[in-house]
Amino acid sequence: MNPAIDLPLWAAIPAATFLVIGATLALIGSFGLARISTFFERLHAPTLGTSWGVAGIAICSMIVSTFVTGKPVIHELLIAIFIMITTPVTLMLLGRAVLYRHQAEKAEAEQKRAALERAERALDPKGAED
Numbered sequence: 001m002n003p004a005i006d007l008p009l010w011a012a013i014p015a016a017t018f019l020v021i022g023a024t025l026a027l028i029g030s031f032g033l034a035r036i037s038t039f040f041e042r043l044h045a046p047t048l049g050t051s052w053g054v055a056g057i058a059i060c061s062m063i064v065s066t067f068v069t070g071k072p073v074i075h076e077l078l079i080a081i082f083i084m085i086t087t088p089v090t091l092m093l094l095g096r097a098v099l100y101r102h103q104a105e106k107a108e109a110e111q112k113r114a115a116l117e118r119a120e121r122a123l124d125p126k127g128a129e130d
Contacts, residue, residue: 007067015063022056025049039098043091051084 007015029049036042058080065073 007064011063011067015060018056018063019060022053022058022060024053025056026053029053040095043095047088047091050087054083055080 026049029045029047032045032049033042036045058076061076062073065076
């Protein structure tokens with residue numbers, strides 16, 4: 001016996017709609033992650049895809065679980081809120097770490113270039129007179 005068969009049509013249609021919307025948003029986020037070339041551009045697609053995709057799937061799960069069990073089910077809402085909060089924050093921190101790393105590498109390369117120029121000027125007496 002399948003309890004989903006007892007789901008009324010007026011509840012099945014919104015549940016299916018939220019499921020399709022959530023899955024589509026997650027798929028779009030995955031395609032965005034695969035198609036975008038730079039790291040910083042890639043941060044945006046999975047954030048939106050994961051956050052709103054999980055929200056749609058969680059709403060669908062809440063609707064179906066509420067009608068199957070006969071009592072309100074809200075723990076999926078807590079899971080969705082947790083994921084919607086932590087995913088953007090995590091990717092923001094990851095983006096800041098990579099930005100800091102790029103800036104540190106750029107500063108280190110600039111210091112090496114300046115030291116090389118000083119060493120070349122010290123070895124080339126004609127360059128110092130010009």
